[in-house]
Amino acid sequence: DVKVTQSSRYLVKRTGEKVFLECVQDMDHENMFWYRQDPGLGLRLIYFSYDVKMKEKGDIPEGYSVSREKKERFSLILESASTNQTSMYLCASNNQGRGLNSPLHFGNGTRLTVT
């Protein structure tokens, strides 16, 4: 079974702090994604990556950056946390080799609160 692990389940940070959310997958998947989920808005894509050192903006990249130095790890960085970044963050991965038919495998999520 694919395992996608997010480093923290709950996180509380102060406004202005630099925040790192880590995600690791163990199935050698090429694609990795970061989403945030807010009530009434569904899952929105922040950034995704097709390969090591490769990144592409999703629909809401402002205020975020990402890092993919190793294939199994995809980090989401909040450069200067703000209260409107309080949200549930979900990491996911899938197998690019199977094309667009490949389902996403999600981590358990990190609930970030910025005070």
Next chain:
Amino acid sequence: ILNVEQSPQSLHVQEGDSTNFTCSFPSSNFYALHWYRWETAKSPEALFVMTLNGDEKKKGRISATLNTKEGYSYLYIKGSQPEDSATYLCAPHGSGNTGKLIFGQGTTLQVKP
């Protein structure tokens, strides 16, 4: 693909009832449609990935159909059980949006014992 509508937003049914939800999406530029189940305190879990018009997929008591020409998919649950309580998400994938699934807001199902 910009607009993904799921209806209803929420649903309360009694154990044993059968139920269905709808996912609507623009039919142009369609490539694939994903369905996920998201239980509280767990991670979203893939149910189906559908690509062909008229496709029907089944997993236990849950099945889904796809109409790409008119831009909708139905998810059916036969004989709902309390463990089916979850949010059900659909995500169509357009051929012009490589790697990007656009998620609907979900339908939250509560099954009362």
